[in-house]
Amino acid sequence: MEVPLVEIFSSVQGEGKYVGCRQVFVRFADCNLRCRYCDTNFECRGQWQLNDLIVEIERLMAEVPTHSISLTGGEPLLHWGVINELARRLSGTKIFLETNGTLVDELERVIDVIDIVSMDVKLPHSIGRDVFEDHRRFMSTARRKDLYVKVVLDGETTVEEFDRAVEVIGSVSRDILLILQPVTVVEGIRAVPSSDLLKFQARALRHLSDVRVIPQTHRLIDVP
Ligand code: SF4
Incomplete structure (x- = not known):
């Protein structure tokens, strides 16, 4: 089985609930979205044989x-067959899925082998369309495991789309942890003002039980 990869490395998780934990990152090639703030190169840099990948992870x-092993991308669920095989071969190792939360059918094919789901909730202004219904279905399946969700906030985030995101999360469960992640500024992207960050958190806390503001910490300490 061939695996299209960008890179594999050991580092600390820089975002979300498990920030600071040591992980092996397996970055799969390709993505089904094109977010305007994307700072990830997901072009394939080589096809790996599954056996070689397992040896490198070990x-x-x-x-x-x-x-844990962080399966990231791009969008790792594009490679759901590889994920199933990897998890089977690495039995006993925690599998952590970083996903954009849109490929519902693919998630259902792997959910049994996943331990932790770190899911992005994409706001319409950042991807050019509304995927809230996909997100709702995705969370309904993912919450069988350790699920938390992240919303990236930038200077263009509107109250209306943010409230809609919170409503969709709350409709699945008010106890899903929500991380508000201020965007890391890249060319053409405006930062979210600090005062707005606090207002967004306050709005979400009216409907969800746990809402935390956490930036991308790996950028602060300059690790991959
Ligand atoms: S889902 Fe992630 S990898 Fe894909 S375009 Fe958006 S930010 Fe980039």
Whole structure:
């Protein structure tokens, strides 16, 4: 089985609920979205044989005790067949899925082998369309596991789309952890003002039980 990869490395998780945990990151190629703030290169840099990938993961895990394997991208669920096979071969290792939360059918094919789901909720202004209904269905399946969701906030985020995102999350469960992540500024993207960050958190806390503001910490300490 061939696996289209961008890179594989050991580092700390820089975002969300498990920030600071040591992980092996397997970055799959390709994505089904084109977010305006995307700072990830998801072009394929090589086809790996599955066996070679497992050997490399095990080598990295032997070097440093590791919390989990982060399957990231791009969008890793485009490669759901590989995910199933990887998890089967790495039985006993925690599998952490970083996903844009839109590929519902693909999630259903792998959910049994996933331990933690870190899901983005995409706001319409950032991807040019509304995928809230996909997100609702995705969360309904993902909440069988350890699920948390992230919303990236930038200077163009509107109250209307933010409230809609909170309503969709709350309609699945008010106890889903929501991380508000201020955008890391790249060319053409405006930062969210700090005062707005606090207002967005206050709005979400009226409907959800746990809402945290956490920036991309790996950028602060300059690790991949
Ligand atoms: S879903 Fe993630 S990888 Fe894909 S375009 Fe958006 S930010 Fe980039």
